[in-house]
Amino acid sequence: MNRAILLSLTLLTAVGLCVLRIKYEVVFLRQKLQKVEQDIGKYTDDLRICSAEWGCLNDPKRLKALCAKYLSGMKPMEKNQIISYQKFFGSEFGSDLKDAFKKFLDKSLNLD
Template sequence: MKRSTFLFLLIATFLGVATYLVKQNVISIEQDLLIAQKEIFQLEESIHILKAEWSHLNEPNRLQKLVENHLSYSPMEGNQLVSMDKVPSKESDKDYQGRLVTLASAKLP
């Protein structure tokens, strides 16, 4: 057998093995891609279901019924707003916390 024939046979064998390994690698990657696409589809479906549930849970009529059934909410009496000149300053008032408590508990006209 000539030396060049042997060399070409060796190169052909090497290229055949390399082609086979690349093909197997591509098949493995395609399978991983299909698995990832399936997971993405399932996650998108789950997100769609969760959005539907969230919009149902946040319906104003439903929330109003829950508030009426479970909370004994009533508006506070009086006005909770005060002007800035009635709020004590930390620097100028030694009994700062005491005045804040008094101011918070006082009923305004």
């Protein structure tokens, strides 16, 4: 009887110690997880600040001022500078280019 009680107490103590150890491991892992989450939050914050700074750098007013400073002599494109695909290949310059393009394509196909 006494032996049984003693054995039970010993086992109980051993199980208790195991549970305690597991508990501390969980606490340690939880702290580690919190640290990782904090790091993720910090990096996310940093990324947000970086994208905000990038947005400021891309501000149209700033870009316009930079263009005026470094691209003097150039101006925004106008509609009459853009022509359609058909119109381009219908022009004198475009027809030559079209022939050259066709030859290039034929050559490429022959190689294949």
